[in-house]
Amino acid sequence: MKILITGGVGFIGRWVVKYLLKEKHDLWIIDNLCNAKEDNLIELCSDPHFKKFIKVDIKNKDILHQIFQEKFDLCLHLAAAINVQLSLDNPKEIFETNVEGSFNILEEARRTNTKVILMSTCMVYDKAKNSQKIDENHSLLPRSPYAASKITAENLALSYYYSYGLPVAVLRPFNTYGPYQRIDGEGGVISCFIANSLSGKALNIYGDGRQTRDFLYVEDCAEFVKRTISSDKIWGETINAGTGKDISINELALLIGNGSGKIKHLSHIHPQSEIEKLVCDYSKAKKLLGWEPRVSLEEGIARTKEWICSQRKKD
């Protein structure tokens, strides 16, 4: 298949590119590099199926118009402004990238009859209650402009399915972690905890640390995306991916810090945007795609730690 991947230089995008090259799909990648380095693609860009990387902002309609002249079979739309805290400080940027940018992609897809898979997120959900896991019918709650922008992009995308018959699907991975995620304050909590623990620094927990997350290893996420693109059962569907197990941030800090005790609780910058409990029911992905997560949290943390150590040796 001839596939356009937006945000393909980013953390999840880079793994998706790797998995789809293995399947011999021809890939065009666009990214404005605002949250990723082109180096992420170094070991992938010599593959004969890696057709082109174009540095472009999805807000730029004119360049998107030219790029879509290529006539793709599918657009995997991953590009997004992803920082929840920043979305509270600067909602305009989130709206322009995640809503207007997605609209630009959908319009080009409609014009060229290109299938679209939109990468959304578990952050659109209201918290899990009691021991209930979150399936795709769980209530949504826009706790932050980020969540609102993703809910809006999802609805826009699905409206193209219902209004124009465009094949569109929405994916909602839960918190994803692993190699290539940023290890500074802008990265995910697992990468930040590992990096701080290796440097002998305290693991900073915002709030009381009792909030829970369901952490999905990035290669399980890439496998999930790979399976969606080879299925004809996904159009018009919204599909979760997670592990079905959650862990509190306090427990995660103990696990990564080996109980070293170097944990600091800081007051939450935006406590109102916290989702207290997130845990995924992935039975729809299992039923439709035969997908199940394979990598345990312990194994995923070990692989991420190994990668962070290898990066430090290079510096």
Ligand SMILES: NC(=O)c1ccc[n+]([C@@H]2O[C@H](COP(=O)([O-])OP(=O)(O)OC[C@H]3O[C@@H](n4cnc5c(N)ncnc54)[C@H](O)[C@@H]3O)[C@@H](O)[C@H]2O)c1
């Ligand atoms: N990381 C997670 O835990 C997680 C979980 C669920 C869903 N997601 C979703 O997966 C997707 C990828 O997330 P990620 O964690 O890999 O983040 P990321 O920031 O590493 O990847 C996003 C990519 O999009 C690019 N980008 C941002 N704005 C752009 C613009 N205006 N034009 C072109 N490119 C732009 C960035 O440079 C980056 O390479 C996002 O849609 C995100 O919402 C992430």
